[in-house]
Amino acid sequence: MTNWEFSTTTAEATQRLAGNLAKLLRAGDLIVLSGELGAGKTTFTQGLGRSLGVRPGIISPTFVLVRIHPNLADGPNPGGPDLVHVDAYRLASAAEIDDIDLENTMDSSVTVVEWGADRVEHLAPSRLEIELVRALGSPTPEHPAGDRPASNVVAQNPQDDAGTFDFDDEDDDEPRVLRLRAVGPRWAGIDFTGLDRPSKTTE
């Protein structure tokens, strides 16, 4: 099986799931995040970064396309990969992705690309695709694999949608469904079952 589905009810739980996933990651891995504005892609990346033990400060890079978070020698995972966090929201195509030279950092980093679907698949033979879906008001939404809001191909300011999504109330935890699809030889035979369970470690 190459598809897994998880659900979380809080932002913290989404970060914990990402933290559990981080323990399976190594330099060279590519993660492609999709899901509508405010779905939790950056929140997920923060959990990943915390567990990878990279420099904190992971935010939605509204204007900065790429941020490199170096591994911290005094963090929980010294000597581990850096985290390269990309927001491809404003990039219209794979060609524009090539302009930012992710190949240079990929070998020493875990590369996470928000809005990366249909833009970064050519960068590596294997990838994890993770779609975050707001389950609000729709207990069992049907989202076929690869389904993304069309809005992400049009450059627009996320703030424009402030009326649609509740950006002001950042403490409001809501349910999310996370769909994980593992593509390529890197992930062959790897079982992601239990990623949403509390971590066995205390920190």
Ligand SMILES: Nc1ncnc2c1ncn2[C@@H]1O[C@H](COP(=O)(O)OP(=O)(O)OP(=O)(O)O)[C@@H](O)[C@H]1O
């Ligand atoms: N279960 C949940 N999982 C993740 N985030 C949640 C959850 N419940 C509530 N939230 C909140 O939803 C918001 C998600 O914002 P975030 O910036 O991570 O989204 P995003 O997908 O990166 O958006 P954008 O496309 O604008 O970059 C945060 O304020 C977070 O606290």
Ligand SMILES: [Mg+2]
């Ligand atoms: Mg974001």
